[in-house]
Amino acid sequence: MPLTLDQHSRRVKHPTIIDVAALAGVSKSVVSRVMREDPTVGPARREAVMAAAGELGYRPNAVARSLVQQRTFNIGVIVSDLHNLFFAEILDGIGAAAASAGYQVLVTSGSLLQSNEARALETMVQLRTDGIILAGSQLSTETIRAASRRVPMAVVTSAIRAPGVDTVATDDVRGAALAVAHLASLGHGWISMVDGGTGAGSAERCEGYAQAMHQIGIGQYIRIAPGDYTEEGGHQGATRLLEMKPRPTAIYAANDLSAIGALNAIAEAGLEVPRDISVVGHDNTALAALRHVSLTTVHQPRFQIGEMAMRALLRRFERPTARARHELLEPHLVVRETTARARSSP
Amino acid sequence: MPLTLDQHSRRVKHPTIIDVAALAGVSKSVVSRVMREDPTVGPARREAVMAAAGELGYRPNAVARSLVQQRTFNIGVIVSDLHNLFFAEILDGIGAAAASAGYQVLVTSGSLLQSNEARALETMVQLRTDGIILAGSQLSTETIRAASRRVPMAVVTSAIRAPGVDTVATDDVRGAALAVAHLASLGHGWISMVDGGTGAGSAERCEGYAQAMHQIGIGQYIRIAPGDYTEEGGHQGATRLLEMKPRPTAIYAANDLSAIGALNAIAEAGLEVPRDISVVGHDNTALAALRHVSLTTVHQPRFQIGEMAMRALLRRFERPTARARHELLEPHLVVRETTARARSSP
């Protein structure tokens, strides 16, 4: 086989519908119809067009098509942070729902910067995506409201309220309550929490924790140490909690990463999980499933969140002025090996 | 403040350049010029146009612009798997280099399915993105070759060779050698490896390991257990290695996740890291940095990989027919707490 070098690297201009028409000996309307699988084309000409298109390697120009059709069949998704695996699964859900409706998903990352997100939003609007999904957005309600007047939008995991903007999220209040209920059912009373600072969903998780504690009748044992959804934050928060008297027999951390931090702090204090102390996380990330972490945690139906956000958009394409819907999905608990029956309780 | 309900949710049609021109009392060329910051416009009219555009909330239609300019200023990135954090940082690098050159990045995920990737590629071509970057692609050389005749392409972390297609990757052979050299310098001789099966870079990492072992003069101790880049694979591979006589005093796992599996297997065998046995991973993922993992591992300059891929594309915009360049970046070792001096050696 001879060495081909770069002889093929000369770039070829994209053939147009006119080139195909000329080669097939038909008008460009016919080519257009064949490309769109319009049935009103004779089989002979259809064949000819297909052959010509194949020969030229013709690819329809989506830009031109979008211009005339006034729609792009693209959905823009702006993710606050692609480093957060949380969003990968949401994207899967969005992608699945989009694909089955004939839409293509375009993702841009805000990289956690509000200015970047604003730029990304602007780009999506200029690109005339048919709809936009914001995932974990930090954008202001005003910005979102303004954009939503121009293009259908849906928001994921963020408590934005704007007219005509649908939202989808997991019920974090409920999720935290699940964690507390599980621990209480194991006989724990001294259940403390490491919170998530200003992070997304942190307020709800705190509320759910406190609410559940009260409801179970152990409200007097509520202790919340500050955290920030990081491993370090979880470590510090848990360290502080462990110094308290009576020492908690269970810790609910606002997310898995901080739960891992708590696990470290507990080990450093010479205690053993789950014998001396139980730990529950939140989010059921890949971390929680690691063998030697094996963390009991609250799972969010991420894939489904993505699907529902996309479906909300599709609904809005049909009825643009419908009232905004705010869907709250049910989390569930995944019990692993960091929780056990309490050895002492109030 | 009155409750506004959904009264604002009526969607507004995008105003066009003509609407702006009418409102500003100028011709549409003037509007076009102002939008493109063409200096040949009188200040009075420029003001008028800006005001009108602001009032109408005019956003240029990128679709129309792309059609006439024959370029979109979009770069398509096809990522094999957004669940792999490895790619998040590469995307950051691409994004940074793209932004500073005035390009917008559009990401689609192949979700590890070749058919999906092919669809994504097709979409990008139809969208007429100015360039395409493949990250971790499973696409066939033939597919890539064909597409690259239509649009500039660059490939990341994949050993594709096609005319006019630039590639960027880390030198995995070298990375594996770094791991071995580090262990050898600590006095280890019985250094075994858990490989990555058919995964990306696995072959190179095996080669680097074997090569380095020979070079150091301990080629007779080469032992490679099968793995597959998963935690479970690492566990099984390491378990097998631990049964060998003489038992290895060090294990190099082909990636961090399987290194963690190895760590578990070692603990289960009642041995202690790094006292009894040292472990080195590869990739320096977030996992490796976890406190109670604290894995010594080989770091790849991911951000830089992304940057260079984007730069390759930019170069190619200038000189479309240039010879393909294949850049190999240097990895380096991040020493943490899973490696220590050998207590016995051959």
Added chain:
DNA sequence: CTGAAAGCGCTAACAC
């Protein structure tokens, strides 16, 4: 069934 023609919103000569 097929072709001709009129745009989609914008840019880029080219006149004025």
Added chain:
DNA sequence: GTGTTAGCGCTTTCAG
């Protein structure tokens, strides 16, 4: 400086 005009590649009436 500014307006006019001819497209970019495609879809979509509307005649034939």
